[in-house]
Amino acid sequence: MLNIFKIVFIAVLVSCSSLSQTTEVVFIQMNDVYEIAPLEGGKYGGLARVKTVIDNIKQTNPHTYVILSGDFISPSALGTSTYEDKRINGRQMVDVLNAIGLDYVTFGNHEFDYKYEVLQDRLNESKFKWISSNTFQNTNGEITAFKQNSIALPEYHLIKIPAYLKGMPLTVGIIGICIDANKQPYVSYNDYYSSAKKVYTSIKDSIDCLIGITHLNIDEDKKLVAELPELKLIMGGHEHVNMLHKVGETIITKADANAITVYVHRLIFDEQNKLLEIKSELLSIDENIPEDPKTKKLVDEWVTRAFKGFYDKGFDPLKMVIDLKKDTLDGKDETVRYSQCALGYLIGTAMFYAAKDVDIAFFNSGAIRIDDKLTGEITQYDIIRVLPFGGKILKVELKGSLLKQIIETGFSQPGSGGYIQYYGLEQTAAGYKVKNALIDENKVYSAAVADYLLSGMEHNFGYLTKDNPGIIKVTEPNPADKNDLCNDVRFAVINYLEKWNR
Numbered sequence: 164m165l166n167i168f169k170i171v172f173i174a175v176l177v178s179c180s181s182l183s184q185t186t187e188v189v190f191i192q193m194n195d196v197y198e199i200a201p202l203e204g205g206k207y208g209g210l211a212r213v214k215t216v217i218d219n220i221k222q223t224n225p226h227t228y229v230i231l232s233g234d235f236i237s238p239s240a241l242g243t244s245t246y247e248d249k250r251i252n253g254r255q256m257v258d259v260l261n262a263i264g265l266d267y268v269t270f271g272n273h274e275f276d277y278k279y280e281v282l283q284d285r286l287n288e289s290k291f292k293w294i295s296s297n298t299f300q301n302t303n304g305e306i307t308a309f310k311q312n313s314i315a316l317p318e319y320h321l322i323k324i325p326a327y328l329k330g331m332p333l334t335v336g337i338i339g340i341c342i343d344a345n346k347q348p349y350v351s352y353n354d355y356y357s358s359a360k361k362v363y364t365s366i367k368d369s370i371d372c373l374i375g376i377t378h379l380n381i382d383e384d385k386k387l388v389a390e391l392p393e394l395k396l397i398m399g400g401h402e403h404v405n406m407l408h409k410v411g412e413t414i415i416t417k418a419d420a421n422a423i424t425v426y427v428h429r430l431i432f433d434e435q436n437k438l439l440e441i442k443s444e445l446l447s448i449d450e451n452i453p454e455d456p457k458t459k460k461l462v463d464e465w466v467t468r469a470f471k472g473f474y475d476k477g478f479d480p481l482k483m484v485i486d487l488k489k490d491t492l493d494g495k496d497e498t499v500r501y502s503q504c505a506l507g508y509l510i511g512t513a514m515f516y517a518a519k520d521v522d523i524a525f526f527n528s529g530a531i532r533i534d535d536k537l538t539g540e541i542t543q544y545d546i547i548r549v550l551p552f553g554g555k556i557l558k559v560e561l562k563g564s565l566l567k568q569i570i571e572t573g574f575s576q577p578g579s580g581g582y583i584q585y586y587g588l589e590q591t592a593a594g595y596k597v598k599n600a601l602i603d604e605n606k607v608y609s610a611a612v613a614d615y616l617l618s619g620m621e622h623n624f625g626y627l628t629k630d631n632p633g634i635i636k637v638t639e640p641n642p643a644d645k646n647d648l649c650n651d652v653r654f655a656v657i658n659y660l661e662k663w664n665r
């Protein structure tokens with residue numbers, strides 16, 4: 164009797180479990196991460212907190228994968244400091260991302276900010292897998308895959324979940340697509356849509372589900388889904404604010420930059436490996452999440468190394484400059500390189516007052532590298548994030564004709580780092596005005612100018628060097644005078660904001 168009861172009981176158990184038998188695959192998504200430590204006075208973000216989240220989720224589900232959808236080697240302010248006599252250049256990012264157990268990334272446009280040799284070092288240091296379906300290395304016209312320790316980066320990756328109970332082994336295919344923004348000569352960018360389709364065609368018979376890691380504009384992500392509806396989930400980047408869009412049955416998500424949030428996606432498959440459901444949850448990375456001690460130690464080490472370089476230059480990185488409270492200062496590339504914006508105006512104003520007795524101030528928008536929005540408490544480190552290259556402010560006396568030419572060159576190239584931001588200029592239907600009067604081509608004006616702009620190296624500004632006949636006089640700041648704010652534009656901005664704050 165007892166045996167029969169046992170058999171019946173087991174049979175009931177098996178049928179119950181087969182009814183509810185599903186496999187869950189979890190993806191933890193970050194995108195556009197440039198900071199390893201928490202921001203805004205420690206309130207948000209921080210990769211040591213992300214590590215805690217990863218560990219907690221992995222404890223309940225071994226099929227958990229951590230994704231970063233591009234943009235992490237640059238632009239990172241810590242990366243502009245030096246360590247072991249070399250510019251850090253994103254080495255701190257790769258080191259910490261290795262430590263938290265990142266699994267898969269794709270390129271973002273900022274991965275190509277540095278020269279090829281730097282990218283190659285970062286590729287070789289990374290323990291995570293790079294997937295690149297549409298970007299390749301261009302060596303004098305010869306197109307090959309980028310390599311990680313001499314192994315070609317794959318155009319896709321297959322995650323294989325072994326069979327359990329009665330289920331079949333499950334295979335999830337991942338593709339990686341990168342935007343062709345600020346193109347670099349050593350990169351070959353293929354069409355997003357045809358590249359994705361080509362890869363899908365080559366793997367469709369061996370996968371149960373296709374997902375994408377992308378670094379595209381949201382409109383391009385939507386178009387990608389329209390072209391390839393087989394994509395079930397797109398974990399995107401490039402935009403820095405969280406979003407979730409549904410196109411047909413496909414989910415497209417982006418988390419907030421700098422791991423202020425992460426997306427947790429749970430893909431639930433039935434025993435025939437049919438995708439039943441995707442549950443996507445946006446998780447805030449904040450003070451409620453304890454920092455993983457080992458990761459925190461590594462983060463602190465890198466911050467100490469990089470901050471030493473900043474202290475040596477006369478900064479106090481952790482000092483608060485201003486509390487913006489709920490206001491934001493938009494430093495995104497798509498803002499500062501396309502329109503006269505509040506942040507550009509602010510930097511221009513700071514230059515104008517630091518240079519003293521000038522008519523106008525202007526600089527190349529490419530000097531702003533934060534590609535992010537500032538809000539809340541702004542520290543000196545945040546100003547370094549905005550203007551990582553610093554540079555001197557030069558006081559330049561120049562002819563009105565040259566001033567006009569500079570303004571026209573700057574405004575003729577929206578999207579480029581040579582698009583200029585200014586203070587003291589008025590655009591009217593009659594023409595450009597300085598000090599309430601149209602620019603007189605024969606008059607001499609005094610301007611506060613970013614030194615890089617006068618190097619002739621800025622895009623389309625080859626003519627703008629100190630020996631241009633339109634330049635009458637250039638006054639350099641005195642490096643020995645520690646009170647001369649013109650020695651570093653960041654000192655000028657910090658000083659201006661602190662005064663404003665009072």
Ligand SMILES: [Zn+2]
Pocket residue numbers: 234271272273378400401402
């Ligand atoms: Zn980007």
